[in-house]
Amino acid sequence: MKKTKDKYKQHVRNWKIARKILSPILTRYFSYEFELAPEIDGNYLVLANHNNNVDPFLCALSFHRQMYFLAGEQ
Numbered sequence: 794m795k796k797t798k799d800k801y802k803q804h805v806r807n808w809k810i811a812r813k814i815l816s817p818i819l820t821r822y823f824s825y826e827f828e829l830a831p832e833i834d835g836n837y838l839v840l841a842n843h844n845n846n847v848d849p850f851l852c853a854l855s856f857h858r859q860m861y862f863l864a865g866e867q
Contacts, residue, residue, distance in 0.1 A: 804859050807859075808858075819851060819854070823847070823851065827854055829856075829857070
């Protein structure tokens with residue numbers, strides 16, 4: 794159980810660092826504008842139709858909390 798909590802804390806820390814670094818780069822490079830999503834208590838599921846490999850990360854910039862991604866190739 795302790796190991797799972799440590800991994801979660803590491804994911805949150807990595808997300809905060811990556812968001813600070815990548816947000817200005819990705820928004821400028823792709824001319825991408827976004828609004829911050831309202832704070833959501835509990836778990837949530839985001840469904841999106843992605844046109845390229847960067848879209849999940851661009852979508853994730855709208856959320857404060859870190860996200861886990863599930864992708865498939867059909």
